[in-house]
Amino acid sequence: MTIQSQIKTLKIDGRDVGARADETILEVARENNIFIPTLCNVDGLTPIGACRMCLVEIKGSNRLLPACVTHVQEGMEVITNSERLLTYRRLILELIFSERNHNCAVCVSNGHCELQALAQKIGMTHVHFPYLFPHLKVDASNLRFVIDHNRCILCTRCVRVCDEIEGAHTWDVMGRGIDARVITDLNQEWGTSETCTSCSKCVHICPTGALFEKGKSVTEMAKRQQFLAYLTLMRSKKS
């Protein structure tokens, strides 16, 4: 019997659920319509557990674990909505909003931004940390696309989609801590990148208005992420 075919039963928020052994807590929760917020995670890309929005409590452990990378175990009791978790989620979200310039009113993603939607969903009404407001550059050197670092939340979806799906690995991360930035090639202007194929996958997988297409207004710039599910499915069929 392979690991994949093993079936586990566990509890999420008191509900009994069944799962395959290779599934993560997040996958099982979604199958059962249990809400766990995520930002860096997106179906079809390697989960990295970086945004810490999906942290859950496991009974018997005092460590919080990211649901996107934690596999299910027999008899596990998962709690996704304790008072402590709700507070931490709100605070982490506030930290993201305080980090850079997330000014919805003048953002091209206003109304279809995952960060904005999540803040609304979990009821984050204001930020009680001081805004850091760094002065970051906007790189509009690419013919079709723009990267506005002021809106970037460093989820590295662009890095992963470019590496894992497009196979170009144009994007990467540079710098440490609060100075970390996504970069194209060897930290050169996007327009001069030799590896970029202008496929626009990074733009459409970006959860915020950090990556967008030139010449599109707010209503036109809705991100289309269906390509990822489609490619994942077609590629899995091929092999």
Next chain:
Amino acid sequence: MMPEELQEIATIEQVSEQQFQSRIYVCVAAGCLSSQSDQVKEALDKEIARRGLEKWCQVKGVGCMGLCAAGPLVSVNGGEYLYQSATPADALDLVESLNDTPVKRLLCATNIPFFQRQKKIVLENCGKIDPERIEDYIANEGYTALLHALTEMNPSAVIEQVVQSGLRGRGGAGFPTGLKWTTVAKALGGQKYVICNADEGDPGAFMDRSVLESDPHRILEGMAIAAYAIGANQGFIYVRAEYPLAIKRLKIAIRQAERLGLLGSAIFGTRFNFHIDIRLGAGAFVCGEETALIASIEGKRGTPRPRPPYPAEYGLWGLPTLINNVETFANITPIIRKGGAWFAEIGTEKSKGTKVFALAGQINNTGLIEVPMGISLRDIIFEIGGGIPGDHSLKAIQTGGPSGGCIPNSYLDMSVDYDSLAQVGSIMGSGGMIVIDETSSLIDVAKFFIEFCMTESCGKCVPCRVGTKQIYQILTKIADGMAKPDDLTLLEELCELVRNTSLCGLGQSATNPVMSTLRYFREDYLAHIRVDEQESSEVPE
């Protein structure tokens, strides 16, 4: 190499050492080197040559003798006399004194607690052997533990000894070493790796550097024994590029061991093969975290990943990997040589053996010490450390570097072991110990460490990346006297968040210096907080 050859090398070396009537050892580890101990050695060499005493007196460069504050240190006839602050100009007098009375003006007392109260296991060869000659190491029982393990023990018997010893990881968290070895040994898969974590990055810590610079073969031997126990044939030493001397000596040691067949294929004529390569860190503190270190060896950006899976199961290139700290490996050789039971007799019930500490800060005897676990902080600071300079009194002791906490002077009689330190909100860490007197501000200490963590955060997870920055800003505000009571609440809220939600150990422990100072020295913080109403009412018009 065959077993008999090892004995032969040892005998030849011992005989050639015995030819000399006198021995002068000069410390050539980084501490003394920075005060020109190499020139002292050169001057001594010249003076001996000038008098034609080469066959009579030996001048040897050796590793760290511990009392770094008094360097360059020169030891005569195996510790009969110890000289401090020697200069090249003193060479004449030093050689002259060999037949005469010792040079009084340079004499350093060796009957002081600094030397008497220590117990040397990890540092047993430091200050005795020439780190650049494998023969010297072999003459001091070097590689006999490896020989014993390979020829007389099976892998599980080796692990059994390590389990029995009760040794816990010396890198910081104190995970039982025997248990770690067992899990890697049990992991399925043909190819396994051994990694030595020599990315010592805590400010004020220099234990691992001293071991690497003074006794590099000890690490190679410890790694080889570990590799045999878990079934690995390749090892990596991940050492920070800021330690050029340690790297140089490791390279020399690896080359010498390979030449003698103590590393390589069919070691001691057995079927055991083991190779070691060096990988250099590029100056990132987070690369001391095991998953980030592994990513760095793989050539990727050094960022941690969530655990589980642990490296024991999914490590370097996805294969089972054993990763231990320098000091942990340094303990392996004596454990195999003398048995796990011998080691388990030293220390406390749950923390066995000794621990090397780098004593720094406002203390008289700055330097490297090795003490049995369970010793009290008072003994370390006032006996071994020689107390606090000037008329100042002790305020706090910072252990464990940026991941540790500040312990107030009321805990002076506390036993130094993993669990007691954790109980008071600090950690053993890798062994940094910074003594803080009453003249220092603990808010500055907390601010310094959080600034260190902020700039060394890799930026992958949100709480560590943004949280440490926000904490730093609040602490700056407090230090500048601009903070209000609300800021203190916010600070505590943030500290809890960063500790509980960060991805790796760096973020999870980054707030320890702040939280421990808030716990024990809250009044210091409150004294800096601005209360506007009171202020305005007191202002005379």
